[in-house]
Structures are given as structure tokens and as C-alpha cells.
Amino acid sequence: MISVTKYMETALSSEIVKFRRSIDKLFEYIKLWLSDTDLLISEGTTQISEADIDPYVVPLLIINDKDGKTVATIRPIGTKVTLARWRIDIIGRFDKEIIVYMDKGGPSFESRTVLSNGEGETKTRYFYKGVKKGGWYWIAERRRGRAYIVNKEIFFDILDMVSDYEQ
Amino acid sequence: MSNNIIPDLDNILALYQYNKDCYKIIKNIQETEGDRFFRDTELLYPDKDKIKAMLENIQKQSDDYYILYLWLTFERFIVDFLLTKGEKLIDIKPEFFADNFYCKFKEKVERWPFKEILDLFDQVIDKNLIASVKQIKDYRDWIAHRNINKSKPINTDPVRVYDTLTTMVKQILREAI
Numbered sequence: 198m199i200s201v202t203k204y205m206e207t208a209l210s211s212e213i214v215k216f217r218r219s220i221d222k223l224f225e226y227i228k229l230w231l232s233d234t235d236l237l238i239s240e241g242t243t244q245i246s247e248a249d250i251d252p253y254v255v256p257l258l259i260i261n262d263k264d265g266k267t268v269a270t271i272r273p274i275g276t277k278v279t280l281a282r283w284r285i286d287i288i289g290r291f292d293k294e295i296i297v298y299m300d301k302g303g304p305s306f307e308s309r310t311v312l313s314n315g316e317g318e319t320k321t322r323y324f325y326k327g328v329k330k331g332g333w334y335w336i337a338e339r340r341r342g343r344a345y346i347v348n349k350e351i352f353f354d355i356l357d358m359v360s361d362y363e364q
Numbered sequence: 365m366s367n368n369i370i371p372d373l374d375n376i377l378a379l380y381q382y383n384k385d386c387y388k389i390i391k392n393i394q395e396t397e398g399d400r401f402f403r404d405t406e407l408l409y410p411d412k413d414k415i416k417a418m419l420e421n422i423q424k425q426s427d428d429y430y431i432l433y434l435w436l437t438f439e440r441f442i443v444d445f446l447l448t449k450g451e452k453l454i455d456i457k458p459e460f461f462a463d464n465f466y467c468k469f470k471e472k473v474e475r476w477p478f479k480e481i482l483d484l485f486d487q488v489i490d491k492n493l494i495a496s497v498k499q500i501k502d503y504r505d506w507i508a509h510r511n512i513n514k515s516k517p518i519n520t521d522p523v524r525v526y527d528t529l530t531t532m533v534k535q536i537l538r539e540a541i
Contacts, residue, residue, distance in 0.1 A: 248515040279499060279520040280527060291391040292384070295521060306490035306531070309539060324527055338381060338523055361392070 289359025303328035380430040430522040488539040
């Protein structure tokens with residue numbers, strides 16, 4: 198019989214495996230997006246320590262300009278995150294932006310509404326608009342409530358915000 | 365009970381964003397101008413990387429203070445909400461008992477374990493939303509107790525704390541008033 202503790206460890210490990218896979222996939226895209234720029238990528242690893250999980254290692258990306266100056270470090274943060282599944286920080290010379298992995302729809306909650314006939318209706322409400330599929334999203338701090346999937350355009354917008362890097 | 369809870373939380377988030385911009389500007393000046401503007405400040409070090417590391421550390425700590433500020437504002441709203449609901453206790457009979465009962469309630473409600481207070485809402489507010497608020501409470505305790513041997517209970521930031529707490533407040537205002 199599998200003990201509850203053992204089962205939990207297995208479930209957590211499988212979450213870390215999925216987190217790593219998703220990081221790898223995102224990093225492949227980032228390398229592709231940067232391939233037609235003069236930016237250089239170096240790869241490393243970082244150790245993550247989270248409550249109730251053994252420390253684990255994940256990949257890390259460092260983006261340098263042609264003079265060797267760091268434009269941004271793309272650092273995975275963890276699997277225990279508010280309002281999301283996983284988190285990665287993009288840390289630039291002047292600022293940091295957070296991107297999070299959300300499943301389709303994103304975080305939600307049930308809310309009751311009383312209809313005009315006096316009956317109650319339960320509706321699912323979502324924290325963020327725009328989470329049409331599972332993926333890495335950026336939430337614009339100045340445009341509340343909207344999530345943007347991280348594509349090439351958004352990625353370069355983030356690099357511009359954190360490091361004033363323009364393509 | 366504060367009628368201004370949402371504007372109050374909005375103001376704290378706006379302050380956080382101004383603060384974030386200030387750090388961005390300082391880091392930019394430090395990168396482009398060197399230490400020219402840092403003379404006569406605590407940030408004047410010969411080592412540029414040391415200044416950068418110090419700025420990042422200060423920014424991390426100030427992010428935590430904004431989370432605490434958001435939490436304390438939310439917590440006051442919830443306690444005031446309970447006090448308002450409890451005012452009906454004054455009207456029960458007999459009067460002398462009601463006075464004592466209400467005074468004791470007022471005194472004790474300020475000290476109720478906050479997670480137990482949150483559980484009072486579990487028939488009117490989504491349990492997942494309450495669970496998210498409890499995670500922020502754990503983070504608030506982690507900041508307040510600063511136990512360096514204990515890992516962070518969760519990774520969060522002022523924006524997501526604001527999003528969670530304002531959603532909870534709006535749900536209470538819709539469902540429980």
C-alpha cells in the first residue's frame with residue numbers, strides 16, 4: 198500500500214517535472230525570439246527552496262548584450278505561487294517583471310447572483326481576462342485584470358521595461 | 365466599517381507602483397551617472413555591484429511592507445465588519461446581560477485567530493478564494509516573524525495580494541452585507 202506521505206511526495210515531484218518541462222519549452226521559444234538579435238544567451242541553473250518540498254534545481258537564462266553586459270536574467274521562482282501555477286521572474290538592469298503559468302481560464306472563484314425572480318445563480322468568475330489557454334502570462338500592473346500571453350512581442354516589451362532594451 | 369476599503373487598497377497599490385518607479389529611476393541614474401548623485405547618502409559605495417545589490421534588497425523589503433500594509437487594511441475591514449454585524453447583540457434581553465455580552469464580544473473579536481474568522485464566510489464566499497486569502501495570511505506571518513530558518517510559505521507580490529484581497533472584499537460587499 199502506498200502511504201499518504203509517499204503519494205504526496207510523488208504528486209509534488211510530478212508538479213516539479215511539469216514545471217521544468219514548461220521552463221524548457223519557454224526557454225526554447227526565448228532562444229528562437231532572440232536568434233535574430235545581437236543579444237547573447239548563456240544558460241545556467243538555480244536552486245529553488247520552497248516550503249515542504251526538498252530543494253530542486255531548474256534551468257536559468259542570462260541574456261547579455263554584445264559588450265557582455267547583462268540585459269536580463271530569467272529566473273524560475275517556484276511552484277507555490279499566489280493566483281497562478283508557476284512563476285518566473287525577468288530581472289533586468291532597472292526593474293523586474295513577473296510572468297506566471299496559468300491553466301486555461303486562470304484562477305477563478307464561484308460567485309452567487311440573485312436573479313430578478315429571487316432565485317440564486319452561481320457563476321464562475323475569473324481574476325484575469327485573456328487566459329484562453331494554458332501558458333505563460335504577464336499581467337500588466339497598469340492595466341488591471343488583463344493577462345497577456347508571453348509571445349515574442351510581449352517578451353521584447355518586458356525586456357524594454359526591465360532594461361530599456363529596444364530591438 | 366470603512367466604506368472606503370477599495371479606494372484605500374487602490375491607494376496602497378498606487379503607492380507601491382510609485383515606489384517601484386522610484387527604484388527604476390534610481391537604478392537607471394546609478395547605471396548612467398555613476399555615483400555622482402549618491403554622495404552624502406547611505407548608498408555611496410565604491411563598488412557599483414554592491415549599490416545594486418543593496419537597492420535590490422531594499423526594494424524586496426519594501427515590497428513586503430506594501431504586502432503588510434495591504435493585509436492590515438484588509439484585516440481592519442474584516443474586524444470592523446464583524447463588529448458591525450455584532451451590534452445586534454446590544455438589543456438582546458435582558459439589557460444588563462446584553463451590555464456585558466456585547467462589551468466582551470467587542471474585546472474578544474479583535475483577538476480571534478484570523479483564519480477562524482475567515483472560515484465564518486465559507487457558506488457565502490468561495491472556499492478557494494478563502495484559501496488564497498489564508499495563503500496571504502501565512503505570508504504575512506512569515507514577514508512579521510522573520511524566521512530565517514523557515515522557507516517562504518508562498519511566492520507572492522503586492523499586485524497579486526491586492527488582486528486577491530480586493531476580490532475577497534468585493535465578494536463580502538456583494539454577498540454578506
